[in-house]
Amino acid sequence: MAAASDRLRVALACAVVSAVFAAPTPAWGQHVWPELRITAPAAPGGGWDQTARALQQALQAEGLVRTVAVENVTGAAGTIGLARFMGAERGRGDALMVSGLIMLGGVVMHASPITLADVTPVARLTGEYEVIVVPAASPFRTLADLVAALRSRPESISWGGGSAGGSDQMLAGLVAEAVGVSPRRVNYIAFSGGGESLAAIVGGQVSAGVNGLAELEAQIQAGTVRALAISSATRLPGLDVPTLREQGVPVEFENWRSVVAPPGLSPAQRQQLEQLVAAVVRSPSWARLLERYRWIDRYQPGSDFERFVASEEKRARGVLAQFGVGQAPASGSGTAPAAYPWVVFVALLVSAGGSWLTSRRPPGARPHPAASGPSLRPLAWIGSGLAVNVLAVEWLGIVLSSAFLFWTAARAFDRTRPWRDAACAAVIAWAAFELFDRALGLPLPGGLLSGVL
Amino acid sequence: MTGVADTLRALAAGFGNALTVPHLAWALVGTVVGTAIGVLPGIGPALTLAVLLPVTFNVEPTSAFIMFGGIYYGAMYGGSTTSILLNTPGETGSIATAIDGHAMARQGRAAAALATAAIGSFVAGTLATLGLTFLAPPLASAALRFGPAEYFALAAVAFAASLSLLGESLWRGALSLCLGLALGLVGIDQLSGEARFSFGIPQLLDGIDVVILVMGLFAVGEALHQARRYARQPLEPVVLRTGASLTREEWSRSWRPWLRGTAIGFPLGVLPSGGTSIPTFLSYAVERRLSRDPGQFGHGAIEGVAGPEAANNAAAAGVLVPLLTLGLPSSATAAVLLAAFQQYGIQPGPLLFQTRPDLVWALIASLYIGNVMLLVLNLPLVGVWARVMRVPPPLLFAGVLVLASIGAYALNRSVVDVAILYLAGVVSMAMRAAEVPLVPAVLGLILGPMAELQWRRAMAISQGDASVFVSRPLSAVLLAAAVLIVAVSLVAGRRDSSAPPAEAGT
Numbered sequence: 019m020a021a022a023s024d025r026l027r028v029a030l031a032c033a034v035v036s037a038v039f040a041a042p043t044p045a046w047g048q049h050v051w052p053e054l055r056i057t058a059p060a061a062p063g064g065g066w067d068q069t070a071r072a073l074q075q076a077l078q079a080e081g082l083v084r085t086v087a088v089e090n091v092t093g094a095a096g097t098i099g100l101a102r103f104m105g106a107e108r109g110r111g112d113a114l115m116v117s118g119l120i121m122l123g124g125v126v127m128h129a130s131p132i133t134l135a136d137v138t139p140v141a142r143l144t145g146e147y148e149v150i151v152v153p154a155a156s157p158f159r160t161l162a163d164l165v166a167a168l169r170s171r172p173e174s175i176s177w178g179g180g181s182a183g184g185s186d187q188m189l190a191g192l193v194a195e196a197v198g199v200s201p202r203r204v205n206y207i208a209f210s211g212g213g214e215s216l217a218a219i220v221g222g223q224v225s226a227g228v229n230g231l232a233e234l235e236a237q238i239q240a241g242t243v244r245a246l247a248i249s250s251a252t253r254l255p256g257l258d259v260p261t262l263r264e265q266g267v268p269v270e271f272e273n274w275r276s277v278v279a280p281p282g283l284s285p286a287q288r289q290q291l292e293q294l295v296a297a298v299v300r301s302p303s304w305a306r307l308l309e310r311y312r313w314i315d316r317y318q319p320g321s322d323f324e325r326f327v328a329s330e331e332k333r334a335r336g337v338l339a340q341f342g343v344g345q346a347p348a349s350g351s352g353t354a355p356a357a358y359p360w361v362v363f364v365a366l367l368v369s370a371g372g373s374w375l376t377s378r379r380p381p382g383a384r385p386h387p388a389a390s391g392p393s394l395r396p397l398a399w400i401g402s403g404l405a406v407n408v409l410a411v412e413w414l415g416i417v418l419s420s421a422f423l424f425w426t427a428a429r430a431f432d433r434t435r436p437w438r439d440a441a442c443a444a445v446i447a448w449a450a451f452e453l454f455d456r457a458l459g460l461p462l463p464g465g466l467l468s469g470v471l
Numbered sequence: 472m473t474g475v476a477d478t479l480r481a482l483a484a485g486f487g488n489a490l491t492v493p494h495l496a497w498a499l500v501g502t503v504v505g506t507a508i509g510v511l512p513g514i515g516p517a518l519t520l521a522v523l524l525p526v527t528f529n530v531e532p533t534s535a536f537i538m539f540g541g542i543y544y545g546a547m548y549g550g551s552t553t554s555i556l557l558n559t560p561g562e563t564g565s566i567a568t569a570i571d572g573h574a575m576a577r578q579g580r581a582a583a584a585l586a587t588a589a590i591g592s593f594v595a596g597t598l599a600t601l602g603l604t605f606l607a608p609p610l611a612s613a614a615l616r617f618g619p620a621e622y623f624a625l626a627a628v629a630f631a632a633s634l635s636l637l638g639e640s641l642w643r644g645a646l647s648l649c650l651g652l653a654l655g656l657v658g659i660d661q662l663s664g665e666a667r668f669s670f671g672i673p674q675l676l677d678g679i680d681v682v683i684l685v686m687g688l689f690a691v692g693e694a695l696h697q698a699r700r701y702a703r704q705p706l707e708p709v710v711l712r713t714g715a716s717l718t719r720e721e722w723s724r725s726w727r728p729w730l731r732g733t734a735i736g737f738p739l740g741v742l743p744s745g746g747t748s749i750p751t752f753l754s755y756a757v758e759r760r761l762s763r764d765p766g767q768f769g770h771g772a773i774e775g776v777a778g779p780e781a782a783n784n785a786a787a788a789g790v791l792v793p794l795l796t797l798g799l800p801s802s803a804t805a806a807v808l809l810a811a812f813q814q815y816g817i818q819p820g821p822l823l824f825q826t827r828p829d830l831v832w833a834l835i836a837s838l839y840i841g842n843v844m845l846l847v848l849n850l851p852l853v854g855v856w857a858r859v860m861r862v863p864p865p866l867l868f869a870g871v872l873v874l875a876s877i878g879a880y881a882l883n884r885s886v887v888d889v890a891i892l893y894l895a896g897v898v899s900m901a902m903r904a905a906e907v908p909l910v911p912a913v914l915g916l917i918l919g920p921m922a923e924l925q926w927r928r929a930m931a932i933s934q935g936d937a938s939v940f941v942s943r944p945l946s947a948v949l950l951a952a953a954v955l956i957v958a959v960s961l962v963a964g965r966r967d968s969s970a971p972p973a974e975a976g977t
Contacts, residue, residue, distance in 0.1 A: 061517070061803055068810050071524060075814070090521065091883060093677030094659055094666075101673045102884065127664045128676060176932045182664030207619075207928055208662055213793070213800040217743035220797065221615030224932060232813075236798045236820020310816045358923050359656050359667065366649035372642035373907065396698035400872070404893045407876055411886060416877060423876060424869040430698050431706060431865035442866055450877050453511065458522055460514075460881055 051083040051294065055107075055461065056277075057115040059099020061092045065230065066116045068311060069143065069275050073114075076303040082294060087461065095124025095181060101132050106412075107280035111287030114140065114295075118275035120184045122327075122334040127183035134331065138279040138288055139324045141295050144313035145272040147231045147250045148189045149259065151243040153222035161246040161265045164226060165197050172203035178215050178224035182208040183338060185273040186215075186228040189249060191341045192269045193262065201341040219243060230273060231257075232312050274316055274330075276323065292319055396430035403427055415465020416455075420447035475605065482604055485832025489840055494537050497530075498837050501538035502844045505545020510553055512686065512878025515562035516546035516787075517803035524811055532815040533830055537837040539808060544596060544841050547787050548849065551588045551780055556581060556859050557871045558690045559878065564747030564783040566685050566913060567755040571768060571775030573689070578771050579712045581857035586716040587725045587773055588780040589853065593846040594726075595733040595781035599788030600838045602737050603795075611796040614741045619928035620939050622744055624949035626922040629749050631956040632756040633918075635765070638908035647907050650898075651915020654679050655923075662927050674887035681748070681916055683888050686875045687895025688902075688909045694868045695900040706864040716853050725777040728758050732781025739782075740789020743801040744925075747786045748917045754782035760960075769910075788838070795831055797821055 054077065058070035067090060074086040091099035100121060107113040117134060125133045150161070158164045168175050172194070179186030187208065191201035207224055209215035216234075219227030220242045227234075227243065231254075237243045238259070245259040249271035253261060262269045279291050298304055299317045308315055318326060403426030411419045424443035429436060454460045488494065508519045519542055530538075547564065554560040555572035568588065575584040602610070617625075637644025657668045658678030669675035697706060717725070732754040739750040758778040759768045768775050793799040798820035800806040812819045817827055824831055862870070879892040902909060933939040941947045 061806070064806065067521070068813070071521075071810065071814075088521070089884065090518070091885075093883075094673065098673050098676060098883075106884075128659065128666055128673075130673070173934050182659075182662065205931060205934070207931055208664070210661060213802075213805065214744055216799050217615060217793065217797075217801065218618065220799070221618065223618035236818045236822065240821035242797070242821050311813060362649060362652045362656060362919070366646070366653055369642055369645035369649050373640070373646045373905075376640060376642050377905070396701045397695065400695060400698050403872070404896075408886060408890050408893060411876075411880065411889065416880070420873045420877060424873045427694065427869035427872045428865040431701060431868060432863070439866070439869070443869070446870060446873055450873065454877065454881055458508065458514075460518075460522065461884075462877070462881065 050081060051112065052085065053112055054083045054086045054294075055113045056086060056088050057099055057103050057107075057113070058088055058090050059092070059096035059103070059115060059117070059121065061090060065120075065146070065232075065273075065275065066096065066118065069116045072304075072307045072311065073116075073143075073277070073298065076298050076301055076307055077294075079303040080298060080301045082297055082301075089461065094128050094130075095183060096121040097124045097128050097130040097132070100125075100130070100134070100137070103278075104132050104136055104281060109282040110280050111283055111290060113280050114277045114291065115279075116275060117278050119188075119273050119330065119334070120181075122331050123183040123185070123188065123338060125331075126335050126338050134278065134327055137281050138283050138291075139320075139327060140277045140279050140288075140291055141299070141319040142274055142276040142316050142323050142326060143295075143299065144308065144311075145274045145316040146313055147248050147254070147272055148185060148228055149231050149234045149238070149245050149249070150189070150193070150247045150262075151219060151227045151229070151234055151238065151245050152225065153219060153227075154242055154244060155222055156225070156244065158226070158246065159244075161260070161262070161267065164246060165193075165267070167225075168194060168199055169197060172199050173205045175205060175226060176224040177204060177206045177226050177228060178209060178218045179206065179228040180208065180215055181210065182206070184208075185230075185271075187341070188334070188337055189269070189271050190228050191337065192271060193267055195340070196262075196267045196269050201337075204341070235312065272314070272316075275313075276327075295319070399426045399430035411465075412463045413465055415467050416462040417447045417451045417467050418465060420450060478605060481828055481832045482836060484829070485834075485836035486839075488533065488829065488833040489537060489836040494534060494833070494837065495840065497534045497538040498541045498841050499844060501541020502545040502841050502848060503541075505542035506549040506552075506845070506848070507545075508542075509546035509549020509561065511549075512553060512557075512559045512561050512874045514878070514881065515550065515682075515804075516543055517807050519546045520804060520807040520811070524807065524814070532817065533833045535811065535815070536830060536834045539811060540834055540837045541841040541844070543787065543804060543808075544592075544784070544838065544845060547784055548589070548592050548845050551592070551783070552585065552856060553874075555584045555588065555776070556856060557867075557874065558693060559686050559871060559875050560682065560689075561878070562747070563681050563917070564751055564786065565780075566681070566748065567751040567779035568776055568783070569685070569689055570755070570910060571770075571772050574769065574771035575773065575776065576857075576860050577709060579710045579860065580771065581860050582712070582716040582853050583718070583721050583773060584776050585853040585856055586850065587721065587777045589846060589849045590717075591725065591729040591732065591777045591781040592784040593842050594729045595736060595783075595785040596788060596842040596845075597839065598730075598733045599737045599740070599785040600835065600842065603788055603792055603838075604835055607792045607796045610738070610741050611793050614743060614793060615797075616945060617742050617744075618943070619925045619932060620943050620946040621949065622742075623922055623925040623929055624940065624946040624953065625739075625742075625745075625749065626918050626925065627953040628949050628956065629753055629918055630914075630922070631953040631960075632753055632760075633911075633914050634957065634960055635756055635759055636752075636908075636910050636914065638911070640906070643905070643907045644911050647902065647909065647911035648915045651912035651917075652919040653915075654684065654912070655916045655919035661924055662931065672887060674883070674885050678920070679891060679916065680882065680888065681913065683879050683882065683892050684895050684916055685913055686879060687892040688899040688912065690871050690875045691892060691896025692899025692903065692909070694872055695896050696903045697864075697868065699900060699904070708864060709860040711857060711861060716850075716857075721773050724773050728754070728774045728778035729781040731757060731761075732778040732783075733785040735778075736782030736785030737789045740786030741792045742789075743793055743799055744921075745786065745789070746802070747783055749921075750782040750786045751779040752914060752917070754778040791838075794819060795823060795834075798823065 056070045058067040060066040070088045077083040077086050103115045152158045177190045187206050194201050194204045238245045247262045248259045403423035407419045407423045421443040428439035455462045550561040550565040551568050554565040554569035558573040560566045560569045572584045735754045736750040739745040758774040759765050790802050790805050794805045800809040879888045
């Protein structure tokens, strides 16, 4: 830990120095970046997180960047991370975010006001093929068996895969469409995370499963699932799985991942980031990682990538609209999402009414503690600390706003020792910042003090 | 697969591998770092591992996994320390611990709460690791028989068992529960992908984080509540109880909850969607039911710490069963471990025990070692930690507010989470004033979304045929158990109506 924090300190010192003598380094002779932040807009362990951490590993191993920090911002198919990245990193030339096809889907699904067009495209990096599998005990031996059943009774085939609107559902719908079944009738069961959907597929809870090759490969080799088709154009070496196309389903599909930079960059900043990514994807470290994760090299920089994103976004919009994603599913009345919230609200009202009525009855043996009556001064002190913290933490920085919160809260309970409270406040706030930001590499806002600390 | 003798031989080889000086050093580093980071609010084991993953780029795999095992168990343990001392649980598994653990700390019995948590973690961790050693393959294949219908039935069992936690007034308990259920509606509906009640705030799309809600209800709410009535009732400093950390009576009240917590936590941890919140709350409810003095629960019952802590650690070990035998990462932490395996070019899957037995058995052996290390490290620290409670109350409350705020922010780097934290604190203050218990709201937020999601998944798979819940034997048995629990508690409730009512608040 100590070594890591020293290294960070050195890196920060370098960052300060290079900020003072800010002169864009010429394209020749790769200069070593002191620091880079990569946002992974998903939880640790997922595909985007792995991409971010693989980039981190390769950039550091190749000596291109001294310290790479990965920040996870989870939620809503990456759109929460996208919104944060756009706001918090605007104009910063030392930040990247991992993105990809699933984020395009998320933007469409959740009607996100911010799209991939709002950030600076850098490059597409990888692609990953998807595999259609059935549980080992399934009656379906080939894709033709599955397709026949899908044609005769579409809803009877339940497809297990990742989050709604993601690449797994897209492929299920594309396959259905290609064999003449409306994607709207695909009975897709969304699971969270790789583990949950794999468990449902391996355990035979669903009729078929769609997932990335990396997730399924170990299961295919062990024979716990039977792979019916892969979404690549031709068969992959070392993997005895036929393609969709050779089985008469004209669909090719891959889940691509990319990196983007914040909006508002100068042309020089943008060029530097593009050069950095270009250097890392050519490195032997990156090649080893691609092989390890079974990612396909799909490096495509600059304006080509920009055009690719635009066309993919159009495709994702079209595909998802056709699926009727976001509309009530066709099967099963009990699955309608509208019913349950009403039940909860009615229960909430009934129980609130019941509580109100019963509490108006003469109180029992217990004396009512509220008889002591509220006092507003301490509450006002704490309240002001909380308000400042929530409204201004990103502007003041975590140290100042935490110290203020500490001081007001301590003062609320004991007005006699403001100086002791202030000293404790400063120490606690500074120590917390050091711990999170420096020792753990989890950046907190520096705010007004960011130049000093 | 293999006989017990083979397992023992493999385990012995694993111990031979793990009991070398460098590997022991890695285990020590892992437990210390894991405990230290686990103590920080908002940082659970998954983030701890993800942060430390780059450290291992240059370390050979066996050492790295031995360290990860230590971090994993250490972070679980560190989480209970803050729950007990500061009422700020860092992850869902230690929420139940906070209820009575913090009450004990306020009574000066922090050392006893921490000690029963430490020993309970050791007992549960060791027993569960034994389970992992000898029962992993059959347990994993049994867990795969759990589908959406069974998970729904499991949620029903948990609901039924927690009815006793609603508190003295059924109406107010139900109000709190419904509040939790309503909060659980916020965010993207996982099946349709539709956003519900997110009011155009992107940070709400992912729903309300249970940990943030609990920190707000428990810790921030407590500070506001005390401030509100401060003028009439000044704060009394905590007087630490002296003497042994665990008295003879506390030992005898703890050991059965440890074992029961393990028995509940381990199998539920093996389930791919089991999580840690359901086993810990089930254990809490079971201990309360079996207690001769249920009224003490919520006011510092040691069983309410011993049981859930054991369940939490046993469930954490259970998560490793599907990961190592099937390659299924069933928690965020397991997903990071899986990514770590891939870093080394190892694909965990059904064949891992055959392809890399050296690695797997060294990891399992180091889990035993890490458990012993944690106990040895933490028992002497119990007295030191307990002294935190002697900090003057104004500074303690201020510190808790700051730590909870930073934790909420660090979780997702979002001010919206901090706002939710404070709102929950204000709501909690109002609930305390109106004598509405807090725990049912937490239960509602945890169980509601799970029950709804699994119900709809089961109905979608069966194409709208509700009979699936009774035609599947496992699901039918669980639902019958839920009905039985409700019936028994109604009968028992009528019989015990003369007994003093219990309050399940904190």
